[in-house]
Amino acid sequence: MNALKKLFGGNTRQFGMIFALVALIVFFQIATGGNTLTPGNVINLFNGNSYILILAIGMVLVIIAGHIDLSVGSVAAFVGVSVALMIQDWGIPWYLGILFGLLLGVLIGAWQGFWTAYVGIPAFIVTLAGMLLFRGFNQFVGKSNTIPVPADFQYIGSGYLPEFGPVTGYNNLTLLLGLAGVAFVIVSEIRSRRKAKSLGAEVPEAWVTVTKLVLICGAILYATYLFATGRPGTSFPIPGLILAVLVLVYGFISSKTIVGRHVYAVGGNRHAAELSGVQSKKVNFLVMMNMSILAGLAGMIFVGRSTASGPFDGVGWELDAIAAVFIGGAAVTGGVGTVIGSIVGGLVMAVLNNGLQLLGVGADLTQIIKGLVLLIAVAFDVYNKSQGKRSIIGMMMKNFGRGNEIKPDETTSTKEVIAKEA
């Protein structure tokens, strides 16, 4: 027990989620007779969910800041159809199309941010209006038709890394990415240990770190192996790559930068944040704008994957993204949540969906199961918090001190400390 504590030390909430994800994968791997962890299926998993996960990144920031965004599906659809039309009618190259799509996202985001932050209308209302507004724009601009996009644009939604270098029987770029990921994990762990030491904080014993690293690196390498050994011509998919970059960037912004910390401050206690000199209006504006930019990106990726833009793209995406964020441990009241957590939450839903489809469970039952999972995951969290406990694993380790937590993702603790002191 002591060893386990040390291994998962500090980051219990997140490890609980990851543990649930792993359990789910193992369960489906057995139940589907080995169909879950095949190269083809893991590639499908990322291709088919990357746009939802990208939305979840934006959504967690919105929710941390204490808002909600219901318009993301419509915004995604509007940006998707606009870009598809522009490429079709004006013949602009794909990269200009993407650039324009992001720009459109900025404009839409500025619109919603303006009403939310500066006029002070609740984001729920602003984005409810946006949901109607941009769905209408989508169907108006596209005349409710399906608009195809050319093959080079499809690359962002369904493309793979090129084959390059010697023939190894693997996709070489995927291997390189995997090794880079391993190197990154190791280096950042070592740096955080060093930093903890220099600050005089307690550092876990070397074997704990090594075991943890072996587990994480093993997982990364196994994933790399799966991605690199798919059908020739496939690799780690491009939408997955975009997602990975965004996770790194937003993980860093939310936990390490001033702007990122301000989002938590505003969401946790707006007045306290303002009194401490945080410009809450600016923070709210940026958070809403960022969400629309990411929604635009997700819409374009989906259009690329679908090879065409359609009048009902993005219907219900906002709810998928919101579900991912809440399963990932964010609080409805704001101030709590992490990017990584939301991604894990989104993956839980994705694996569940994929596994149930592989089992051939009908769409009706799938919805029932997903609904229950969402409710139970959040209920579990709420119950534990109301009991002053953190989670099952946290409960088992309640004697385990907080002294050595120098984890980049551990953002919940500050809020909880504030809450307890208040």
Add this chain to the structure above:
Amino acid sequence: MQMIGKAGKAAAIAAIAALALTACGRSDSGTSGGASSGAEAFPKDSSIGVALPQKTSENWVLAEKLFNDGLKGAGFKADVQFANGGVSEQQNQISAMVTKGAKVIIVGAIDGAQLGTQLKQAKDAGATIIAYDRLLLNTPNVDYYVAYDNFKVGELQGQALLDGMKAKKPSGPYNIELFAGSPDDANAKVFFDGAMKVLQPKIDDGTLVVKSGQKTFEQAVTQGWKAENAQRRADTLLAGSYGSASLDGVLSPNDTLARAVLTSVKAAGKPLPIITGQDSEVESVKSIMAGEQYSTINKDTRKLVEHAITMVKDIQAGKTPEINDDKSYNNKVKTVPAYLLEPVIVTKENVKTAYVDDPVLGPLTK
């Protein structure tokens, strides 16, 4: 510093072990390609995927049951899925079918142009793809198309309208109004064009008069196939153009819209016009028995599913499935070989024989 050494070593060992354990690299399985003639193309107990759209109408629920029973009866593993969550769910379902090794995938698309990536994936894995009821567009990766002949549906509707009005009033001119389906459904235009092939010459020679002047598809459309939209348009037309004139006939693309128009006519206190329909909905069959709606179209789902399953059996046996149209259905990339079933027009005259085998509609005609 000593720790770095340890961690580094451990990672390196893990890396080497992972690669060494699995040094086989890529497998080339799953690219067996098309059917070779004569021999069985794939084992008889293979998985067959059926991806259907939203479970919104009786037709699709019936199709699900028929596919399940029919494929299992033939010895296949049936994998029938509905995509209630929309296009993205259908995409994931098709991917999952490929993962499960489906040898034939039958696709009733929500949007026929948004599945290109998944169809390519299926094709690369060696599956045969059959478009069911709705054509798959903008992709080379579709092998067959099986559906009812929708242009023929339109022609039958147009002819029924003419026949019905003639029976009621031996000579023209007749006042008619035109209704079409939703513009985002590729079939809607086909129905309309089929009907207009019959009606246009009569409009040109003055036998038929469209009093509102709304004769084009764009003017006649009904967004989303929604009854409320058709009813609102009918209200407007009646108030605008039929204050004193009588409305003799209405071209309606399906039963739901036909009943909506009839509701509007009744509300306006006008005599009921001859009106066409399609789909053999229960309410409309009752309406035909009562002498209100004039005609509907019988597109028996049983026959359509039966033929799709026959195609699967042929493909399994290494034979080329029977087709009866190899030039009409161009999906913008290739001309898809199609098997078209003949729709049947149903009026009060033949309603008893038309549904004699139908367990639901049969009793209604007694």
